Amino acid sequence: MVSVVDLDNDGKIGKRDLEQSDYLLELELREEKADSQRRMAWVAIVSMIVFTVLLFSPMISDSRVAALADLLGLFYIAQAGVVGAYMGVTAWMSKTTSTPISRISAAASPKTVPTAKEPEL
Numbered sequence: 001m002v003s004v005v006d007l008d009n010d011g012k013i014g015k016r017d018l019e020q021s022d023y024l025l026e027l028e029l030r031e032e033k034a035d036s037q038r039r040m041a042w043v044a045i046v047s048m049i050v051f052t053v054l055l056f057s058p059m060i061s062d063s064r065v066a067a068l069a070d071l072l073g074l075f076y077i078a079q080a081g082v083v084g085a086y087m088g089v090t091a092w093m094s095k096t097t098s099t100p101i102s103r104i105s106a107a108a109s110p111k112t113v114p115t116a117k118e119p120e121l
């Protein structure tokens with residue numbers, strides 16, 4: 001967790017410190033979300049591989065595989081859908097969401113940041 005601290009080291013907790021810690025918290029949550037989505041995609045890939053190996057192993061009889069054929073088709077489609085959606089959404093989000101670099105450079109440009117005195121809380 002991110003706590004509010006004097007991030008710009010000017011000796012007081014101001015509006016800017018709050019904004020920065022808000023932003024750090026947002027980044028942390030975004031990273032957590034991305035981690036869990038990546039984990040889900042990996043589980044989907046690994047489950048497809050494990051299921052395929054299991055189906056070809058002698059532990060499962062041919063009749064059982066034949067009986068489950070329809071269900072297995074749906075299983076593969078669903079798992080591949082999870083992986084495909086993960087890749088698509090990741091690519092889309094990297095284009096649409098603002099990156100830390102773009103935000104920092106926007107905040108650092110003199111046009112957007114007034115040089116007013118930081119209000120104290």
Ligand SMILES: [Ca+2]
Pocket residue numbers: 006007008009010011012013014017
């Ligand atoms: Ca400060």
